[in-house]
Amino acid sequence: MATEDLKTHIEELLNILGDKVTAEELEKEFRRFLEYGVPIEQAKKTLLKKHGVSSNYQDRTLIVDLQPNEKNVHILAEVLSINKKHATVRGKTREIYYGLLRDESGTIPFTAWKDLEIEKGDVIEVTNAYTREWQGNVQLNFGDRVKIEKKEMEIPTSEPKSYKIKDLHPGIGSVELEGVILEVERRNVDVNGEEKTVFSGIIGDETGKTPFTAWYDFNLKKEGRYKIKGGYIKSWRGIPQLVFDENATVEELDVEGSVPTPIRRVPLHILVEDGGAFDVEIEGTVIELQQGSGLINRCPECNRVLINGECKIHGAVEGIEDVRIKCIVDDGTGAASISFNREQTEKLIGKKMEEIKEMSEGEFLDEIRDKILAHPLRIRGNALTDSFGVTFIPREVVIVERNIVDETFKLQEKLEGLQ
Amino acid sequence: MRRETAWRVFAGEYLDSTLEIKGDGAKTPSYVVTPLGAKVNRLFIVGVLTDVENIVEGGDFIRAHLSDPTGVFTIYSGQFQKEVTEKLSTIEVPSFVALVGKIRTYTPEDSGTLYVSIRPETVYEVSAKIRDNWILETAWRTKERIEAFLEATKMNEPNARELEKLGYSRALSQGVIAAINHYPMISVDRYIDMIQDALAYIKPMEEEEGFIETEVEKPKDEGAKDSNEVEEKILEVIRGEEGEDGVSWETIIERCKTKGIKPEVVEEALNSLMDKGLIYEPVLGIIRTT
Numbered sequence: 019m020a021t022e023d024l025k026t027h028i029e030e031l032l033n034i035l036g037d038k039v040t041a042e043e044l045e046k047e048f049r050r051f052l053e054y055g056v057p058i059e060q061a062k063k064t065l066l067k068k069h070g071v072s073s074n075y076q077d078r079t080l081i082v083d084l085q086p087n088e089k090n091v092h093i094l095a096e097v098l099s100i101n102k103k104h105a106t107v108r109g110k111t112r113e114i115y116y117g118l119l120r121d122e123s124g125t126i127p128f129t130a131w132k133d134l135e136i137e138k139g140d141v142i143e144v145t146n147a148y149t150r151e152w153q154g155n156v157q158l159n160f161g162d163r164v165k166i167e168k169k170e171m172e173i174p175t176s177e178p179k180s181y182k183i184k185d186l187h188p189g190i191g192s193v194e195l196e197g198v199i200l201e202v203e204r205r206n207v208d209v210n211g212e213e214k215t216v217f218s219g220i221i222g223d224e225t226g227k228t229p230f231t232a233w234y235d236f237n238l239k240k241e242g243r244y245k246i247k248g249g250y251i252k253s254w255r256g257i258p259q260l261v262f263d264e265n266a267t268v269e270e271l272d273v274e275g276s277v278p279t280p281i282r283r284v285p286l287h288i289l290v291e292d293g294g295a296f297d298v299e300i301e302g303t304v305i306e307l308q309q310g311s312g313l314i315n316r317c318p319e320c321n322r323v324l325i326n327g328e329c330k331i332h333g334a335v336e337g338i339e340d341v342r343i344k345c346i347v348d349d350g351t352g353a354a355s356i357s358f359n360r361e362q363t364e365k366l367i368g369k370k371m372e373e374i375k376e377m378s379e380g381e382f383l384d385e386i387r388d389k390i391l392a393h394p395l396r397i398r399g400n401a402l403t404d405s406f407g408v409t410f411i412p413r414e415v416v417i418v419e420r421n422i423v424d425e426t427f428k429l430q431e432k433l434e435g436l437q
Numbered sequence: 438m439r440r441e442t443a444w445r446v447f448a449g450e451y452l453d454s455t456l457e458i459k460g461d462g463a464k465t466p467s468y469v470v471t472p473l474g475a476k477v478n479r480l481f482i483v484g485v486l487t488d489v490e491n492i493v494e495g496g497d498f499i500r501a502h503l504s505d506p507t508g509v510f511t512i513y514s515g516q517f518q519k520e521v522t523e524k525l526s527t528i529e530v531p532s533f534v535a536l537v538g539k540i541r542t543y544t545p546e547d548s549g550t551l552y553v554s555i556r557p558e559t560v561y562e563v564s565a566k567i568r569d570n571w572i573l574e575t576a577w578r579t580k581e582r583i584e585a586f587l588e589a590t591k592m593n594e595p596n597a598r599e600l601e602k603l604g605y606s607r608a609l610s611q612g613v614i615a616a617i618n619h620y621p622m623i624s625v626d627r628y629i630d631m632i633q634d635a636l637a638y639i640k641p642m643e644e645e646e647g648f649i650e651t652e653v654e655k656p657k658d659e660g661a662k663d664s665n666e667v668e669e670k671i672l673e674v675i676r677g678e679e680g681e682d683g684v685s686w687e688t689i690i691e692r693c694k695t696k697g698i699k700p701e702v703v704e705e706a707l708n709s710l711m712d713k714g715l716i717y718e719p720v721l722g723i724i725r726t727t
């Protein structure tokens with residue numbers, strides 16, 4: 019082992035042990051362990067125990083290192099938020115507690131099936147929890163075997179790291195972000211029976227846009243440019259969202275002129291891997307049409323699609339006619355399911371609702387096949403993850419007309435560069 | 438469960454694959470990893486449907502061939518994909534079709550050879566323009582894989598994480614590393630040539646008319662003499678071995694090996710012999726002369 023590395027480990031041990039032992043002594047003992055082939059981490063643990071420090075949270079995992087489907091998870095974390103909701107499980111209504119935890123390395127959402135009697139700001143040691151993948155991200159679950167112990171200590175906040183919006187992903191613990199407020203709105207929300215004021219909206223930089231929520235009045239103004247230090251990233255169905263509260267610092271920057279916030283173009287594998295994205299553009303081919311494309315009837319009360327003239331909730335009703343296309347768009351790196359609404363369908367097919375109604379179901383499906391199946395589309399919108407994978411919610415769509423000859427020449431040139 | 442990506446891979450690259458990562462069915466799917474690291478469970482292909490034939494009487498198990506500029510995909514469709522099977526049987530050949538399908542593999546016992554084909558999920562007819570689009574798209578994706586492969590070989594210890602950091606998808610990054618570990622030799626030039634061959638098929642609009650024919654004919658013209666000779670030899674082998682019950686695919690491969698005929702050549706010849714109606718496959722993997 020390089021002397022440099024050894025020194026780092028010794029320093030780390032000394033930080034914990036304080037005056038209980040000298041650096042020289044510790045180094046001698048440490049080297050002896052290594053000579054005998056004891057793994058470094060085990061050596062450190064043993065030394066800590068020997069000098070009277072319980073190894074308890076020495077073998078905890080850092081949140082950033084948690085993977086899906088781990089058992090016996092042991093972490094030390096601060097509760098960033100905790101909420102309660104009701105869920106129906108096998109016909110019984112139960113309370114679920116969910117929220118967000120952080121440690122020095124990052125954040126993770128959690129779910130518990132019983133009241134753990136913890137609140138925001140508590141530092142807890144969690145043992146025997148387990149992880150699952152949920153909407154593309156790792157989630158921590160507190161099952162029957164979980165043990166939660168409150169700790170009288172603080173978890174240091176790591177110095178906020180500076181991020182561009184395109185690089186934000188759920189799990190980031192301490193963020194510094196510079197951007198322009200594109201939209202902001204004041205809302206009152208109910209948090210566990212208590213009314214609170216939140217400020218939510220959209221913030222953008224030169225790499226993209228992201229939704230935000232501020233739990234404190236920083237007097238954010240539309241079109242103002244700010245540096246936000248000490249926020250964290252939360253995920254809503256895979257879409258990253260910036261959250262900050264009174265512990266953050268917000269500085270208004272004095273910058274002249276407008277700031278361009280372009281729409282970020284992403285390959286589909288990014289959406290699959292990250293689990294979601296806010297206001298991005300994708301380009302892919304419609305490889306499959308799905309059931310439910312075509313003319314449909316919606317319930318006038320709840321907008322649900324009627325099946326045999328009946329709404330699941332409201333029974334037999336006079337439906338409102340609508341039309342949609344449901345399909346899979348795939349760019350060869352990833353896939354998303356997309357449902358185009360009436361306006362988008364009319365645009366893609368080049369026919370108005372009235373004309374579509376004149377057609378038989380078969381004719382209409384043929385028309386869709388003709389106009390968009392196997393065609394490339396460019397689509398702008400949000401991406402979310404559900405149990406079937408990525409769903410893209412389109413805001414705008416166009417059929418891509420490629421200049422095949424130009425693109426072929428371009429590619430041939432690039433190939434010459436490879437040889 | 439996550440939807441599997443429909444990869445864009447030319448037939449030439451797909452058929453070069455000898456690596457399969459076996460899943461345990463429902464939860465973890467199986468993948469074919471191509472030499473350039475495409476980790477394929479599903480494909481999207483647009484090509485020329487050249488022939489469709491019943492393998493089982495009654496027509497609920499068919500074999501079809503879908504040709505792209507670099508080679509021919511073999512498609513098997515049975516009663517579990519009834520709709521697709523019926524659809525394939527009604528499309529006139531030759532015509533341009535788009536197909537979404539899953540990998541299908543076959544390894545004759547003890548042979549260690551992997552035969553890759555496709556089980557279709559969806560099939561539909563398309564225009565020549567869509568076909569050109571696909572060639573272009575597939576060419577770009579193939580070039581991307583070549584670049585990912587070259588990046589990996591530049592690393593001291595090629596690893597998927599570093600590839601991901603360069604912007605390649607997680608699946609491709611894992612595939613490239615698996616390919617490097619499995620394939621003894623990966624010739625980048627072969628695939629650059631393949632892309633160039635494919636691009637040569639993209640024709641300016643006015644030439645579109647007559648070009649279905651040239652394309653379908655071409656592979657048959659090339660080296661027709663050689664392949665006839667090979668087919669003769671293989672027929673001899675089959676006649677010598679078939680007896681009452683036919684002869685297994687693996688035995689043919691083995692016997693031909695001793696005669697100096699490579700397995701890939703044998704497979705192509707067998708397909709051709711089937712097309713000509715000289716042999717048939719009474720049971721999957723068993724060959725008989727007619």
Ligand SMILES: [Zn+2]
Binds near residue numbers: 318
């Ligand atoms: Zn209703």
